Amino acid sequence: MGKRIGILTSGGDCAGLNAAIRAVVYHATGTYGYEVFGIYQATLGLLERPPKAIELNRTNIRGLLLTGGTILGTTNKGDPFAYPMPDGTSIDRSEEMIEGYHQLGLDALLVIGGDGSLAILRKLAKQGNMNIIGIPKTIDNDIGITERSIGFQTAVNIATEALDRLQFTAASHNRVLILEVMGRDAGHIAISAGIAGGADVILIPEIPYNINKVCDHIVKRRDIGKNYSLVIISEAVKTIDGGAITNVDVLGERRYGGIGHYIADSITSKIGAETRVTVLGHTQRGGIPAATDRLVASTFGVAAVDLVAEDKYDYMVTWQNRQVVSVPIEDAIKHYQTVDAEGTLVKTARGLGICLGD
Numbered sequence: 001m002g003k004r005i006g007i008l009t010s011g012g013d014c015a016g017l018n019a020a021i022r023a024v025v026y027h028a029t030g031t032y033g034y035e036v037f038g039i040y041q042a043t044l045g046l047l048e049r050p051p052k053a054i055e056l057n058r059t060n061i062r063g064l065l066l067t068g069g070t071i072l073g074t075t076n077k078g079d080p081f082a083y084p085m086p087d088g089t090s091i092d093r094s095e096e097m098i099e100g101y102h103q104l105g106l107d108a109l110l111v112i113g114g115d116g117s118l119a120i121l122r123k124l125a126k127q128g129n130m131n132i133i134g135i136p137k138t139i140d141n142d143i144g145i146t147e148r149s150i151g152f153q154t155a156v157n158i159a160t161e162a163l164d165r166l167q168f169t170a171a172s173h174n175r176v177l178i179l180e181v182m183g184r185d186a187g188h189i190a191i192s193a194g195i196a197g198g199a200d201v202i203l204i205p206e207i208p209y210n211i212n213k214v215c216d217h218i219v220k221r222r223d224i225g226k227n228y229s230l231v232i233i234s235e236a237v238k239t240i241d242g243g244a245i246t247n248v249d250v251l252g253e254r255r256y257g258g259i260g261h262y263i264a265d266s267i268t269s270k271i272g273a274e275t276r277v278t279v280l281g282h283t284q285r286g287g288i289p290a291a292t293d294r295l296v297a298s299t300f301g302v303a304a305v306d307l308v309a310e311d312k313y314d315y316m317v318t319w320q321n322r323q324v325v326s327v328p329i330e331d332a333i334k335h336y337q338t339v340d341a342e343g344t345l346v347k348t349a350r351g352l353g354i355c356l357g358d
């Protein structure tokens with residue numbers, strides 16, 4: 001029997017979301033004859049009356065494979081269970097969102113999201129008898145169980161390219177150039193791009209650093225005639241006394257940011273090196289998706305639709321040992337995937353003589 005599938009993107013955007021939407025529409029409509037409805041702005045579209053959604057077909061999604069962002073829009077604000085109101089209070093709007101799902105007459109909802117969104121949507125689904133299937137996406141690569149998540153590889157490519165570019169200007173001016181990258185509480189982008197981009201120092205939240213060791217490494221390089229150094233640092237790396245550097249904007253939202261400048265000042269004051277800082281920011285989320293992200297997105301999209309056909313709900317598609325495997329969402333979100341401090345990439349960095357600060 002024909003089914004009606006909803007799809008939404010939630011959490012920070014990243015490259016490859018549209019490729020996943022495209023794969024879902026192709027497979028759902030082409031193979032199974034299902035209807036697909038794209039819900040706008042993550043769960044916020046479910047709050048509108050009528051719910052804000054559009055029927056997706058091969059014509060209105062043309063050209064999506066290589067575009068950045070998400071045609072459906074997204075949000076990482078507006079938690080259904082503590083929805084922020086204009087007067088500064090928050091209220092529970094979960095029942096309204098659940099009602100929105102049922103008003104659309106959906107048989108299933110595909111959630112393309114990170115750890116935060118999947119946890120929220122699962123709670124909503126349990127409460128409201130919704131059939132959800134997860135598709136992991138996040139530049140942070142911090143979702144447990146899956147080896148790949150949509151958007152990560154593009155972010156690593158962009159950070160690697162930034163290091164490639166910084167290397168020339170660092171060498172020209174005999175400077176220490178510091179690149180601060182995203183990643184939330186996991187250092188996956190920094191360790192991967194740091195190795196690929198030839199960083200001299202990689203600082204990640206999983207490995208506590210000693211600033212004197214970082215400085216010694218830079219001085220040793222100077223002593224052998226290498227008058228510049230490249231440092232890549234994850235946004236969640238702590239200060240020397242263990243504090244996180246965050247900023248609160250005028251709307252009261254707190255985000256990581258500033259550890260790059262902090263480390264730069266520490267290096268300059270200890271060894272007098274001239275430093276400059278680049279905060280890569282949202283460029284890591286934008287732009288044309290890398291081939292790997294298009295591939296992962298297409299594979300996940302097709303596999304998620306197959307789960308709908310099997311009526312296998314509350315599962316997330318994952319990439320494990322060169323294939324797609326579905327796992328209970330509960331298992332995927334209970335483990336926050338940080339960088340393994342004894343793992344292959346850390347060993348690789350050490351083997352290459354890269355300083356990890358310890």
Ligand SMILES: Nc1ncnc2c1ncn2[C@@H]1O[C@H](COP(=O)(O)OP(=O)(O)OP(=O)(O)O)[C@@H](O)[C@H]1O
Pocket residue numbers: 010011012013042043044075076077078079080113114115116117118120121137138139140184
């Ligand atoms: N309307 C919403 N739908 C889903 N999640 C929401 C919504 N509003 C707020 N959130 C919040 O956004 C958070 C999403 O966190 P986060 O920014 O980590 O996104 P994510 O889904 O994990 O993806 P990513 O980490 O890649 O941005 C959730 O923890 C939840 O509190």
Ligand SMILES: O=P(O)(O)OC[C@H]1O[C@](O)(CO)[C@@H](O)[C@@H]1O
Pocket residue numbers: 012076114138139140182183184235255256285
């Ligand atoms: O979109 P915002 O609110 O600036 O969020 C930034 C955060 O989102 C991410 O890009 C993805 O989770 C993090 O790496 C970063 O800390």
Ligand SMILES: [Mg+2]
Pocket residue numbers: 011114115116117138140142184
């Ligand atoms: Mg997340």
